[in-house]
Amino acid sequence: MSTATTTTKSTKQSTVTFAAALNAALADEMADNDMVVVCGEDVGTLGGVFRITEGLTQQFGESRCFDTPLAESGIAGTAVGMALGGARPVIEMQFDAFAYPAFEQIASHIAKMRNRTKGRAPLPITIRVPYGGGIGGVEHHCDSSESYYAHTPGLKVYTPATVSDAYLMLRAAIRLDDPVVFMEPKKLYWTKSEVSLEELRAEFEARWAKVESARDQGEAWARASVARTGDDVTLVTYGPSVVTCLAAAEAAAQEGRSVEVVDLRTINPLDEDTVAASVEKTGRAVVVAEPQGFASVASELVARIQQRCFHSLAAPVLRVTGFDIPYPAPMLEKYHLPNVDRILDAIDDLQWDETALRSPEGVR
């Protein structure tokens, strides 16, 4: 474990970017375990198009971090064999929508191997997927694909929203014996936090030491966090929308409404208890997420909140999601993505009193 502190050059920095935190997490896990292997398109010499794997080939050699041929099914499929052979592959899908060719391998094999073999062949694979919009990307570079993975039993779906979580959750994901689809909100790659990597390493070691078995260890990060406390309404969200929700909560505070923000952190496992506790306290909830809302993680959350918190609810649970359209061109994405105004509108729609009650269409 002591080797971990020597693995990146930025250890002394007090400001860490989301990207640097992910890079450090990879380096630290690779230093800790010789069977952790990083591969994908451009992850070697270039360090990945987002530089998340920067320096890993130089540090650990080509057998540990390497460029694959340009073939997503190949990347995911070979990871299955690597994991069967005792490795812990961390594979990078360059962009959300380019993971679709790998979906057959992910859904048919990665998700099912543990189950079909009665637990005899678990596959410890981490699939890193940069996802989401708001970066002005061209077509196929901004999809939010988390609902596909969340819909697939056998996969875990993690999505950090803070620099600390990026580091802590990626290390946990790599150590977990289940396959984890690790969704990285690419909009947040360049966000910074006043935290040092040394502190993060110490926190990881401390938390890791507390949990008893390897089984619990992965679960220790599978808890939602309350990103901001409030009394009047709960915004339930994850990934890139956490930042938007915090901004909305701030704006609502100016208007005298106290808004709580729950960051799920992991979509599967889903920490319903933290969500329910918050909604039971506030009595109102809005679910906020980037992808199209139809048949989505957001719909699932609404259903569960209605079911669990029915008697505490003062209003129906609302959703603010992207429209049910293919991801729009960069100049139009601002019309599609959940923004502060839409969230505030939804909060306004939560039947604060009888006279304000209106349907989403604006008709009473």
Added chain:
Amino acid sequence: MRVTAEQDADRTTTEVPWAEQSAQSFGITIEDYLLPTHGRIQLISPEGALLPVEEQGSTPGHEYPMPDHETLLNAYRQLVIGRRVNDQNHALVRQGRMAVYPSSHGQEASEVAAALCLDARDWLFPTYRDTVAVLARGVAPLDVMTSFRGDWHCGYDPIEHRTAAQSTPLTTQLLHAVGLAQAARLKGEDTVVLGMVGDGGTSEGDFHEALNFAAVFKLPVIFFVQNNKYAISVPIAKQTAAPSIAHKAVGYGVAGERVDGNDLAALLAVLGRAVSLCREGGGPFLVEADTYRMQAHTNADDATRYRHDEEVAEWQHKDPLKRMRSYLTEANVLNDDVETEITEAAENVARGLREAMSVQPELHPLELFDHVYTVQTPQLAAQRAQLAEELEREGAGS
């Protein structure tokens, strides 16, 4: 055929040093090494006679030695067991005691050779049709049949047997084979990996990706294609316009070979050499077995809709089992006593399967939730509790 300095300087291809080395050791050009021989490799005629060297189909650098008698007899034994299991399972499906069975009747020589060319340290990646290969790897018959009976998807431990779960999605397993070879290299092991696929499966994108990955990373993987002429109803002519599937290898910088898939001796010779070249760093390899599926695709298929009886009869004549039996009898390796002993062994396996399949398997419905994640999610725990309650009520009611 011999390499000259001039030819060498003319080459514009990327470097393939491992193949280059092998080509040199056979004294031929790299192109001649990568391309399969004209026709295919055959050592024993359909009548069971050892073919003269001129008729074995080999070209320089592609000559194969006849396996020794002990190897052949051991393989013949597996062949007889494989045939018996195929036919027993076919019957069990007809009797409604097995849900489905994709039989490899007619292809057993390829099945057996795929398993026997490997050591215990090696890995096999089979498809749904490759039950006989999995059996020949030493997995207990009932454990292999679990998935066809329908009580669990895979009944054996892949890691213990170094035999992956039989893959139903076509061709995906070839990439797993490549990845396994990568992990073995990382651990410093000299494992050889053999991935099996059908002729139809070679049209899938994963076939390309797997060959390309294996070649780029110079991995010891044998891609073993059983060309049994049909993918359910679609003939090989609709899968590819290439002269043979083996020819596809050269485009990846991989050596390809085509072998009579009903000739156990030729299969063992070709795959045996592929394994040892792979073990020494000379892989990957593509081996195409020219064979035929004698029965329908599965019980749900009506083969008379897409092929003629004459074609089936023609292949009956090339039956791998009869051929090996004639050869071994002629060579005095096989006599009535040995034959009886082998038949009995096969009957025992068949009886075991019949008996096991006549017993209703014990089902454990709550186990449905046990192997999804290392730790059950709260949602799964709740669903498990729901089923437990339903089962209890059912039990109370009955």
